[in-house]
Amino acid sequence: MRQVSLVRPAPEGMGIMSIGVPAGSDVELDLRLESVVEGVLVSGTALVQLAGECSRCLDPISDELEVDVQELFAYEETDAFGRTRPGAGGATGADDEDDDEQRHLVGDYLDLEPVLRDAVVLDLPLAPVCRDDCPGLCPQCGFRLDDDPEHHHDVIDPRWAALGGLQVEGETGTTRTTSPTSADDEKDED
Numbered sequence: 001m002r003q004v005s006l007v008r009p010a011p012e013g014m015g016i017m018s019i020g021v022p023a024g025s026d027v028e029l030d031l032r033l034e035s036v037v038e039g040v041l042v043s044g045t046a047l048v049q050l051a052g053e054c055s056r057c058l059d060p061i062s063d064e065l066e067v068d069v070q071e072l073f074a075y076e077e078t079d080a081f082g083r084t085r086p087g088a089g090g091a092t093g094a095d096d097e098d099d100d101e102q103r104h105l106v107g108d109y110l111d112l113e114p115v116l117r118d119a120v121v122l123d124l125p126l127a128p129v130c131r132d133d134c135p136g137l138c139p140q141c142g143f144r145l146d147d148d149p150e151h152h153h154d155v156i157d158p159r160w161a162a163l164g165g166l167q168v169e170g171e172t173g174t175t176r177t178t179s180p181t182s183a184d185d186e187k188d189e190d
């Protein structure tokens with residue numbers, strides 16, 4: 001078993017729309033390489049830098065993310081045995097998929113990038129926030145609510161304004177019918 005600690009620059013395009021690993025930033029790898037019958041088992045952790053924007057207030061976010069990495073890199077296959085690959089199981093249609101999922105050592109070279117990419121992308125928050133209780137932006141004017149928690153608008157949404165009107169009419173109607181004095185007043189005016 002071999003223990004490896006190394007720092008590598010992050011590849012391009014490791015992330016999703018709102019957040020990801022800046023290309024060229026440090027990726028710290030702490031890995032164990034274990035020789036097993038089928039190949040080399042790689043396990044350990046990767047620490048990556050994250051940059052993105054808060055899904056609520058759009059402020060820039062920078063963070064770190066540690067992901068677990070575990071992958072078996074199978075030895076390269078030889079044609080000497082007349083087999084295409086172990087475990088293909090004759091399912092001819094699935095050959096391409098097997099190709100994607102089973103990673104192989106190429107000579108002494110072990111391509112960790114796709115493994116790292118999968119681990120990081122799966123662990124990224126779909127809606128990253130700058131902090132858990134980020135109040136976000138005012139839905140009406142886009143004001144950053146964090147700058148003034150008192151911020152609000154008195155304007156009623158036009159779709160609700162109609163309901164507001166109904167309510168006011170109902171209240172006045174009730175007052176009229178249950179108040180005998182107001183009815184008397186009306187008679188006097190006549």
Ligand SMILES: [Zn+2]
Pocket residue numbers: 054055056057058059129130131134135136
């Ligand atoms: Zn925020």
Ligand SMILES: [Zn+2]
Pocket residue numbers: 138139140141142143151152153
């Ligand atoms: Zn506002």
